[in-house]
Amino acid sequence: MEDEQKLTEQQRTALSQLEDLRSELHSMVDARVDGSIHSILTGRVLEQALPTLPLTANPSVFKGEKPESILFPDGREVKTPTWKTAVLAIMRDCNADAKMHLQLMELRGKVLGRQRAILAASPEKMHAPLEIDKDLYMESYYDTGTLLYVLKNRVLDEVGYNYFGIHVRLRQEQTQEEAQEQTSGMDEMTL
Numbered sequence: 001m002e003d004e005q006k007l008t009e010q011q012r013t014a015l016s017q018l019e020d021l022r023s024e025l026h027s028m029v030d031a032r033v034d035g036s037i038h039s040i041l042t043g044r045v046l047e048q049a050l051p052t053l054p055l056t057a058n059p060s061v062f063k064g065e066k067p068e069s070i071l072f073p074d075g076r077e078v079k080t081p082t083w084k085t086a087v088l089a090i091m092r093d094c095n096a097d098a099k100m101h102l103q104l105m106e107l108r109g110k111v112l113g114r115q116r117a118i119l120a121a122s123p124e125k126m127h128a129p130l131e132i133d134k135d136l137y138m139e140s141y142y143d144t145g146t147l148l149y150v151l152k153n154r155v156l157d158e159v160g161y162n163y164f165g166i167h168v169r170l171r172q173e174q175t176q177e178e179a180q181e182q183t184s185g186m187d188e189m190t191l
Helices: 009-041 083-096 098-107 144-159 176-190
Strands: 052-054 067-071 077-079 129-133 136-139 167-170
Touching (some): 083 098, 083 129, 083 136
Antiparallel strands (some): 052 167, 067 077, 067 167, 129 136
């Protein structure tokens, strides 16, 4: 009890977010097990669900992966065939909140990468700008790990956007057999 009184507001927030994450993970496990039990009891074949990771995961775990969609805490699922479209969907969700929008607008030109501004009022001087809103652009010319790091640590954390409930559904890569089947017809055509 005495230790809890000595916690800073930042520590209380971090502990609260960890408890929310714990609850969310328990819910995900329960839903997955309940679905499997239901499938077994009804005689259906167990479905192979696409792998899903929380956005809070270390950005390096996403390297080499491709996103299928972004799952928001309110149940929305946004199809995102690329990491840039995934970042755009998350940034637009953040920007939809009036308070976040004002903070994003204030950050333009102040959050800098090595060579360019990460957020800017125009796409000029950006290599691969994402249009978040009118007069609000984000640089996206980064590899996957860096793009997700910049999104979370340099932008979303700065404005206080809570992304703890956001998950990334990853695309299931083709098996080697499936890829060979698709290309075997092409090989015959080139002979």
